[in-house]
Amino acid sequence: MTGDPFVAHRSLLFTVAYEMLGSAADAEDVLQESWLRWAGADRSQVQDPRAYLVRIVTRQALNRLRTLSRSREDYVGEWLPEPLLTSPDVAEDVELAESVSMAMLTVLETLGPAERAVFVLREVFELPYGEIAEAVGKSAAAVRQIARRSREHVAARRPRTPVSRAEQQAVVERFLAALRTGRLQELMEVLAPDVVMIADGGGLVAAALAPVHGAGVVAALLARANEVVTRFSAAAVWLNGAPAGRIEFDGEPSAVSLVVEAGRVTRIYVVRNPRKLTRLDDPAELAR
Template sequence: MTEDPFVAHRSLLFTVAYEMLGSAADAEDVLQESWLRWAAVDHAQVRDPRAYLVRTVTRQALNRLRTLSRRREDYVGEWLPEPLLTSPDIAEDVELAESVSIAMLTVLETLAPTERAVFVLREVFDMPYGEIAEAIGKSAATVRQIARRAREHVAARQPRVQVSRSEQQAVVDRFLIALRTGRLQELMEVMAPDVVLIADGGGIVAAVRVPIHGAGPVAKLLARANQVVAFETAAVWLNGAPAVRIDIDGEPTAVSLAVANGRITRLFVMRNPRKLTRLDEPAELAR
């Protein structure tokens, strides 16, 4: 019996939806809506099931993204993407790992919905302009213009600094040691002078509501936290890169790190419990 194309391409479809939405929960809802549409069509009339399903998921994700964009304007504090536990294998596909990184997903949040869809489909999944045009209801020429604009927007906000897996892991290990000891100097030494910490508590749990800038202030915040709460730390793989999980009174916090020149340049601290439900089983991602 031939495997249903939706099942065969599910990991790809989830990845498309997740990169467009930055939320695994919303991506799963989009897949459910897309499955219902797929079940209602005559499969014999579909020439290219993979392309058809990607188009369907793209349209559903775009609809949801426009709704979410309005909802996120009222979000309490900073909004960060939902982190995913991933296997180390994801890092072997460098482009996929970069595209699902918390740093990249945060940049994608600054794109308009249509720009984000075009960027993801073109730059990550290498979809032809004609297929993207069909998916989003624009002409191929318009899609080319949107793609160029989106590339320039992302490039201006996400410098392409290639960091090897071993370098990222070494920085994570140093950060973990400094975090466990709570020593101010050690924390400062593992961070770039202009490091930025962004936290997302969603108004549900305690978290700083505005970004903290500079190695001194960030180190003081982390050192102070070390003194007032008991926590456990572990190295994990999140969104295709070595990262940190912190458990405070049994409740998880996910910390993703952006690294350059052997130091941390960004700390993304995800504390909203509604976004931390995917930390126990690796997500299946594919291009």
């Protein structure tokens, strides 16, 4: 790589910050703060710029995460990660695609700040324990313990059976087609009986304030939403490394990500908060 290491590694640094924070806007702020620290660093003392930069970004993201965890307690309704438009290429790296999926980011929200940082740096970016210890300010032995606990925590909550990209795409298309018709039976056929829908309106637009359970209730809610609007559209897009949907109700966009298991939708994430929908036009550059 040539030129400034910060510029060369920017996609990696953004991905680290985004996976730790679940917010592209906050990740960009962290990169700005990290750039200022990098600009003031004595480069002659930096032996491994990539490791040094990841360490700076991790520390800044941890500071931001601790602040955000307090403000998220006052959030109206359910809090979901900020969706990112991504190119289909991201899905070629299966581990990266899973790590930025809405399902995984939602699971990561259930970890404490240090646990989340350790999990991301170890499981996603495969950093040595010593480097992670420097980044989070703990001993390597403590980091090993945190890594084991966080790995078990995530394993118990992530989707059990990953599906192929082709199956995900086919089910997403069926779901969007059923949404366009608004027919209850078609929606019921694509939803798992115990499907859960989580919506995030942030108190700014209409959205269910709590998770909605069961195919019958979810299908009825989606069919009704289609009926009460004048203009409705549903298009397939790539979000967070997977086939997903961009839906518009009377010109208001929503990002819809699905978890698919055994050919049916088991979980639906609907982001309606307009402050979280600013990344749906230009694909984000993610890297490991």
